[in-house]
Amino acid sequence: MDKNLRSVLYSLVGILALMLFLILFLGNVLGISRFQTDQATLGLRLGFMFVGLLAVYAVYSFTKDSPAWEVGTRQVVWMAIGAALYAVFSWFFNATVFVVPSLSQVALRPAIAIPMFFGYAFGPVVGFFTGIVGNTFGDAISGFGLYPQWSVGNGLIGFIAGIPALFADRKRSLDTVLWVGGALTVLATVVYFLNRDQTNLMFFDPANNVFGDQPIALTAGISVLIGFVLVLIVRFAFGKNVDIAAAVTWGMLGNLIGIGYAAISDIWINGYSFAAAVVGEFLPAAGPNLIFAAILVPLLVVAYSAVQRQSGR
Amino acid sequence: MLIPWRYRKRENSFIQSFDPRAWLIFYICFLFSALAFWDMRFLLPFFAGALFVLFTSGVKWHEIRRAFLFIVGFVFFFAVLTFLTGRGGVEHYTEEHLIHRFQASFSILGWVPALDITVERIVYALSQFLRVGSMAIMTILIPYSLNPALYGITFKGLGLNDKFAYAMDLTMRFIPTFARDFQLTVDAQRARGYELEKFSGGLIEQVRKMGPIFVPVVIHAIIGSEDIIDAMDLRAFGIGPRTWIDVLERKRRDRILIRFGVALLVISLALGILGYGGFWVPEAFLQLAGG
Numbered sequence: 120m121d122k123n124l125r126s127v128l129y130s131l132v133g134i135l136a137l138m139l140f141l142i143l144f145l146g147n148v149l150g151i152s153r154f155q156t157d158q159a160t161l162g163l164r165l166g167f168m169f170v171g172l173l174a175v176y177a178v179y180s181f182t183k184d185s186p187a188w189e190v191g192t193r194q195v196v197w198m199a200i201g202a203a204l205y206a207v208f209s210w211f212f213n214a215t216v217f218v219v220p221s222l223s224q225v226a227l228r229p230a231i232a233i234p235m236f237f238g239y240a241f242g243p244v245v246g247f248f249t250g251i252v253g254n255t256f257g258d259a260i261s262g263f264g265l266y267p268q269w270s271v272g273n274g275l276i277g278f279i280a281g282i283p284a285l286f287a288d289r290k291r292s293l294d295t296v297l298w299v300g301g302a303l304t305v306l307a308t309v310v311y312f313l314n315r316d317q318t319n320l321m322f323f324d325p326a327n328n329v330f331g332d333q334p335i336a337l338t339a340g341i342s343v344l345i346g347f348v349l350v351l352i353v354r355f356a357f358g359k360n361v362d363i364a365a366a367v368t369w370g371m372l373g374n375l376i377g378i379g380y381a382a383i384s385d386i387w388i389n390g391y392s393f394a395a396a397v398v399g400e401f402l403p404a405a406g407p408n409l410i411f412a413a414i415l416v417p418l419l420v421v422a423y424s425a426v427q428r429q430s431g432r
Numbered sequence: 433m434l435i436p437w438r439y440r441k442r443e444n445s446f447i448q449s450f451d452p453r454a455w456l457i458f459y460i461c462f463l464f465s466a467l468a469f470w471d472m473r474f475l476l477p478f479f480a481g482a483l484f485v486l487f488t489s490g491v492k493w494h495e496i497r498r499a500f501l502f503i504v505g506f507v508f509f510f511a512v513l514t515f516l517t518g519r520g521g522v523e524h525y526t527e528e529h530l531i532h533r534f535q536a537s538f539s540i541l542g543w544v545p546a547l548d549i550t551v552e553r554i555v556y557a558l559s560q561f562l563r564v565g566s567m568a569i570m571t572i573l574i575p576y577s578l579n580p581a582l583y584g585i586t587f588k589g590l591g592l593n594d595k596f597a598y599a600m601d602l603t604m605r606f607i608p609t610f611a612r613d614f615q616l617t618v619d620a621q622r623a624r625g626y627e628l629e630k631f632s633g634g635l636i637e638q639v640r641k642m643g644p645i646f647v648p649v650v651i652h653a654i655i656g657s658e659d660i661i662d663a664m665d666l667r668a669f670g671i672g673p674r675t676w677i678d679v680l681e682r683k684r685r686d687r688i689l690i691r692f693g694v695a696l697l698v699i700s701l702a703l704g705i706l707g708y709g710g711f712w713v714p715e716a717f718l719q720l721a722g723g
Binding site for chain 1: 571636639654
């Protein structure tokens with residue numbers, strides 16, 4: 120392990136340890152309320168941000184010899200393009216989410232296809248940068264403020280979508296990824312059916328008298344399941360086109376883990392219950408994202424393949 | 433063609449009198465400090481500070497009008513929405529003091545529309561407006577005040593390595609360009625009969641219809657990137673340590689601003705940890721509801 124890698128790793132572990140000390144010892148052992156998990160906000164947001172970064176760093180440190188981690192001129196430009204596109208699409212759809220008819224009490228975020236596609240097409244570094252920087256800029260120019268753990272969650276989506284670049288054979292592990300994604304989907308759907316009265320924390324539609332304090336509709340509750348079925352269809356319908364199958368499958372896993380990470384972190388940050396985090400936040404965000412992944416990502420992959428064939432690059 | 437932000441050198445601009453690195457550090461400290469509070473008494477100084485920066489920025493109203501109205505409208509909309517629904521505030525208060533209840537004289541399938549005006553909802557909406565408003569004002573001024581030529585060296589000066597500093601530089605430069613491309617694509621598709629606001633068909637059909645917007649914008653951006661990549665490669669980008677044409681110099685006032693920003697953040701975090709700055713309802717407001 121070289122010196123730089125070790126020093127960064129030590130720094131991250133040190134920060135993480137400090138966060139855990141603050142929360143566990145000061146909060147739960149000494150009982151200082153501001154450090155308890157249902158009270159703290161800002162420190163925990165940063166803490167979860169570091170947890171996400173640490174996860175990325177761990178993957179990097181185990182596979183740092185892979186060419187997928189190289190950052191050259193092309194990656195620098197693609198990172199910038201991905202992040203800027205994600206910010207612009209986020210801004211547009213954040214701003215018009217109230218006029219675009221939604222699935223059912225669910226905020227549409229089609230821009231999520233951008234980090235998935237950029238991650239898959241250009242590698243994990245480009246995907247991570249696209250998600251984290253694009254989401255940060257998108258939130259900033261929309262006037263939402265900064266939510267570090269959600270930005271890292273978006274970064275994880277692009278990062279995980281880019282993991283196939285670490286494999287020589289992109290088809291490898293697709294079935295394992297599907298099984299993991301399927302298990303997470305079933306778990307989330309079961310949690311929904313056990314907590315159907317849980318309100319949707321992410322959607323407001325005053326024109327139709329729908330507010331966030333209403334239980335989510337059945338279609339929203341099973342939207343992750345619908346999305347996963349679509350991903351399965353794409354995976355097997357385009358089984359011969361490895362690029363489409365892999366992009367959609369890894370994008371699906373990235374979405375489940377990235378949004379899941381951000382939503383679960385709100386258990387500690389906002390004091391939500393597990394059911395509120397899963398049913399009120401995870402399902403309304405991750406479900407439609409999967410549907411976008413299954414439909415928009417293949418369109419982008421096919422169009423990009425055509426460009427590659429044409430340009431020879 | 434790259435579309436620039438509406439930056440220009442402005443006379444007597446408070447923001448532009450500082451080194452951009454110093455201002456960005458202060459800006460980040462300001463954002464996270466404001467996030468530490470929900471108490472209007474703590475948020476008012478932040479809002480006043482943001483207004484001071486706005487009025488001394490040298491940015492003319494006609495330059496910023498469109499973006500400013502959009503963001504303020506957006507913030508106002510969210511504050512009103514929170515007020516109407518009462519959502520969001522429930523994390524901060526458990527009891528609501530009713531001032532008045534507006535109830536419709538009709539019913540829809542047995543449901544009578546009603547709106548509760550409570551002290552806590554009003555105060556929460558005001559607090560949210562101050563909190564998000566101050567952050568939004570500080571954010572919107574950056575592209576009007578920060579010289580695009582200095583983006584790269586600024587991020588480099590903030591500790592990023594050359595490649596990531598340049599990626600951040602390009603990201604900020606690309607945003608207005610892609611926003612223009614996006615709008616052009618939407619307009620072009622509308623001219624062909626595409627109706628963005630009128631999605632019809634099933635769920636999958638609705639999502640698929642976004643393709644004519646997504647694919648051209650993304651693919652056009654990727655194709656266009658080849659010229660930029662070639663230009664950078666021809667200049668041997670990333671081969672050795674990068675040099676920057678512009679050199680930033682940190683003066684005494686910049687160091688003072690950085691120290692002030694860091695102190696503000698530390699104090700805000702400390703106050704938050706000690707339990708100050710949480711949601712607060714003025715006594716006078718409670719009396720409106722009869723105590």
